[in-house]
Amino acid sequence: MIIAIDGPAASGKGTLARRLADHYELRHLDTGLTYRAVAAALLAKGLPLGDEDVALEIARHLDLAHLDKGVLSSHEIGEAASRVAVLGGLREELVHLQKRFAETPPGAVLDGRDIGTVVCPDADVKLFVTASAEARARRRTDELLSKGQDANYTSVLDDLRRRDERDSKRTVAPMRPAEDAHLLDTTEMDIESAFKAAVDIVSRAT
Ligand SMILES: Nc1ncnc2c1ncn2[C@@H]1O[C@H](COP(=O)(O)OP(=O)(O)OP(=O)(O)O)[C@@H](O)[C@H]1O
Ligand SMILES: Nc1ccn([C@@H]2O[C@H](COP(=O)(O)O)[C@@H](O)[C@H]2O)c(=O)n1
Numbered sequence: 001m002i003i004a005i006d007g008p009a010a011s012g013k014g015t016l017a018r019r020l021a022d023h024y025e026l027r028h029l030d031t032g033l034t035y036r037a038v039a040a041a042l043l044a045k046g047l048p049l050g051d052e053d054v055a056l057e058i059a060r061h062l063d064l065a066h067l068d069k070g071v072l073s074s075h076e077i078g079e080a081a082s083r084v085a086v087l088g089g090l091r092e093e094l095v096h097l098q099k100r101f102a103e104t105p106p107g108a109v110l111d112g113r114d115i116g117t118v119v120c121p122d123a124d125v126k127l128f129v130t131a132s133a134e135a136r137a138r139r140r141t142d143e144l145l146s147k148g149q150d151a152n153y154t155s156v157l158d159d160l161r162r163r164d165e166r167d168s169k170r171t172v173a174p175m176r177p178a179e180d181a182h183l184l185d186t187t188e189m190d191i192e193s194a195f196k197a198a199v200d201i202v203s204r205a206t
Helices: 013-024 032-045 052-060 075-084 088-103 115-119 132-146 154-169 192-206
Strands: 002-006 027-030 107-112 125-130 182-185
Touching: 002 013, 002 115, 013 027, 013 107, 013 125, 013 192, 027 032, 027 088, 032 052, 032 075, 032 088, 075 154, 088 107, 088 115, 107 115, 115 125, 115 132, 125 192, 132 154, 182 192
Parallel strands: 002 107, 002 125, 027 107, 125 182
Antiparallel strands: none
16 A cells, blocks of 8 residues: 655644554655755755756665654755755656655555655555644744754744745646645644544545
8 A cells, every 4th residue: 555645844744654654554755854865965065955966966875764864854954955856857866766665565655745746646545734834833843942953933934934835836746735635634633633534534545
């Protein structure tokens, strides 16, 4: 079984993807980490985020088993990732890796921005997870503060809005729900209720 989960930044898609993968005993890939890993490597080399030749070379050597969420989860790297994510050639390379992961038995849960539309258009179930920008900013601010990082609600909200705008307006694989995706708005749900709603959607669809 393949479950495709898309949605804007901090909507809770990663949390749901991990929970669903555990529940259905599937593998999980947070595809955002692949864009983050490329962006982080460009930043570390001091190279421009638009250098597609180097970005491609980095992508070709990515090991999906060694993407370190702890190291890659900073706000700065998320912003840089959404800038490299506009590069068409880079996307092709990463999508190739992501498809291979998805198609390896027994199946997988993938989360990102273009899973239902590009990476796994034939997924058994597609979810598009949303929440209001304010709810997402509150959750992300709390998350950063709980990790001891600096976070200001207003600037987190501005950053999320800017990133959503870039991700949904880019010409290559813009973020959007697949036509056959189930929409799940978690603004008024806690993590447990969102998980139950997602399991309900998956069990009705499979
Ligand atoms: N329904 C919910 N209610 C409250 N908090 C939630 C809910 N879902 C997720 N969270 C919290 O919100 C934060 C963002 O969730 P998560 O990392 O899963 O989002 P994401 O969409 O994967 O983000 P990103 O696009 O940045 O990878 C986390 O701290 C998570 O624990
Ligand atoms: N399938 C995907 C996944 C991610 N992106 C881009 O990467 C940025 C970081 O993603 P997070 O999920 O870790 O926040 C995101 O803003 C997108 O620009 C993508 O394009 N496609």
